[in-house]
Amino acid sequence: MSVASAVAEQVLNGLVVGMVYVLLAAGLSIIFGVMDVINFAHGELFALGAYFAFAIAGPLGGAGFWVALVVAPLLVGVIGMAIERLTVKRLYGRDPLYHILLTFGLVLIINDLITSVWGKSAQPFPIPSVLDQPVALFGFNYSLYNYGIIIFGSALALGTWLLLNRTRFGMIIRAGSEDREMVRNLGINIDRYYTLTFGFGAALAGVAGIVLGAYQNVSPTMGSSVIIPAFVIVVLGGLGSFRGAVVGGLFVGLVQTFARTYTPFLEGLIVFLLMIAVLVVRPTGLFGTSIGGGEHHDGALLHGSGGGVLSSETRAKIGYAAVGVLVVVPFFAELTGVTYSVTLLEDILIWALFALSLDLVLGYAGLVSLGHTLFYGVGAYASVLTLMHVSPSVLVALLVAVAVCAAIAWGVGYLSIRVSGVFFAMITLGFAELFYNAVFKFDFTGGSDGLFGVDVFYGLAGLGIDPREFEVPLGVFTLDGGIVQYYFLLAVVVGSYLLARRLIRAPFGTVLQSIRESEERASFIGYDVTAYKRRAFVVSGGLAGLAGGLFAANNGYVAPSFLHWINSGEVIVMTVLGGMGTLYGPMLGAGVFVAAEDILSSYIEQWQLVIGVLFVLFVIFVPRGLVSLPQTVAEHPMVGPVIRDRTGVKEAEVEQHD
Structure with a gap:
């Protein structure tokens, strides 16, 4: 020819x-x-x-x-x-x-x-x-x-x-x-x-x-x-x-x-x-003439904060109780023989951290990132490559994962935050797909097979715990490497939440929330809106990389599927399901989503159908997420008056609770 x-x-x-x-x-x-x-x-x-x-x-x-x-x-x-x-x-x-x-x-x-x-x-x-x-x-x-x-x-x-x-x-x-x-x-x-x-x-x-x-x-x-x-x-x-x-x-x-x-x-x-x-x-594309079409929707993102019936003190007590339950789960799992519950909780904690990272930009900065799996996947690859070629220390691997993802988030944010709305979502999706396709091209990433067989060490400079050899009998309970892995993961996730909460309660977080409410007004006041968004994006990317690094280190492998766009969709689902703009809501949403997926897939083959139907109903009827359910019930015209009559709580008092 x-x-x-x-x-x-x-x-x-x-x-x-x-x-x-x-x-x-x-x-x-x-x-x-x-x-x-x-x-x-x-x-x-x-x-x-x-x-x-x-x-x-x-x-x-x-x-x-x-x-x-x-x-x-x-x-x-x-x-x-x-x-x-x-x-x-x-x-x-x-x-x-x-x-x-x-x-x-x-x-x-x-x-x-x-x-x-x-x-x-x-x-x-x-x-x-x-x-x-x-x-x-x-x-x-x-x-x-x-x-x-x-x-x-x-x-x-x-x-x-x-x-x-x-x-x-x-x-x-x-x-x-x-x-x-x-x-x-x-x-x-x-x-x-x-x-x-x-x-x-x-x-x-x-x-x-x-x-x-x-x-x-x-x-x-x-x-x-x-x-x-x-x-x-x-x-x-x-x-x-x-x-x-x-x-x-x-x-x-x-x-x-x-x-x-x-x-x-x-x-x-x-x-x-x-x-x-x-x-x-040219954000509008080669032949586009306007940002959006149709009705030019200007509806705001509905966050879950500021409208609950539970006081901040009550929510804090619930949080302490939840952490306490997570601490004692391994003991009950060992006594009852249901050790799989620990593995399930590890998955939930990792996805909770991933959802928390997204909430910083979605719930507080109003940035819809469809490519957040980029940082989750890169964090996983960076962690595994560090464990294989630099140090077996999980601490070193996670630090590298966070640093690499924060640097990439700065570069992606520098280009992406120039556009807004739908176009920001699309450009982040483009970057994620670029990296997803790139990992298939290189030998050092393992191509389509990924990287497997990673040994980890919890410590630095030879001082620490090797989970393969660690085992301490404590009566009917044995403290082994798997339990150490669980508690390390729990500590990192709780610490990340406290760090994010500290950040949001600081002046930086206040500015982010003002940008979410009215970007134009925040700009008129004198804040550099683009700079604040970019900083939030960098922190968010670092935390997402930490989540990916934790999963890779815990499971000893990484694969291209870590970068698949479906992960971005699922973590957005978790964030909105729980209640964006609350930090704890997305973590709750992650727990419900992962647990529901695990339980339903064990009993019925069409579990995705059930989850899909439930999520569609939530998006339509409970857009503020699970954290808003108490308020939604209290405000229902049929249920609300009954609750107020029985509790003696007036409607104004309900509305004032945060």
């Missing part, structure tokens, strides 16, 4: 992948442009379209593919409209973070439903025989199905553009994206158009899933594998810009294809480098 033919083939391959991205990103971009909804469940709707087509095409034989190509997207569109009416609609007017959280819960629900019906293994989805043949063009043979993807995708993209720009439907939703109330005052039911728009975007995702499913296979992970590239595309093109989605999709498809062929080291890296560069230079 000549050089020209080889290049032409790569261009066609890039256009095939790019056209799938166009269909996927177009729906994502339309939904955001009209409704300001960042839909993390878009990838699962993509997968759902592929599975619906797989189920429809099988029994119908040769004509099944064509029937599925029409029916499956319609089914996905109907599900999308149901999602908008039942869940998304309830969050209009809130900060976009709550859309992210809601759709993250939907990811768990839809993915578990897919695996429940079709299993966890990939399934072949054959294309029609009429399309499964080569065509000789440009001096080489190329699949007719691939040509069909390019032609079909182009036609659908053109049809979508005409729908948005040349029809009454498009005129109304474009007007609604600018001023929803104006459209409603004209007598138009804009809510119905919002539902149709969400359904249309979901249907486009379903079409993309069908096209790619027949090009490869259908699998439960196909949604999570494309959602991040889809976000890269809409960020590059401009959030809310259909033209940007088309150009960005084709561009990313071509870049990925040529990088895979000619510069394999840059595959997986270059698109995120481009995304970061675009966000730093």
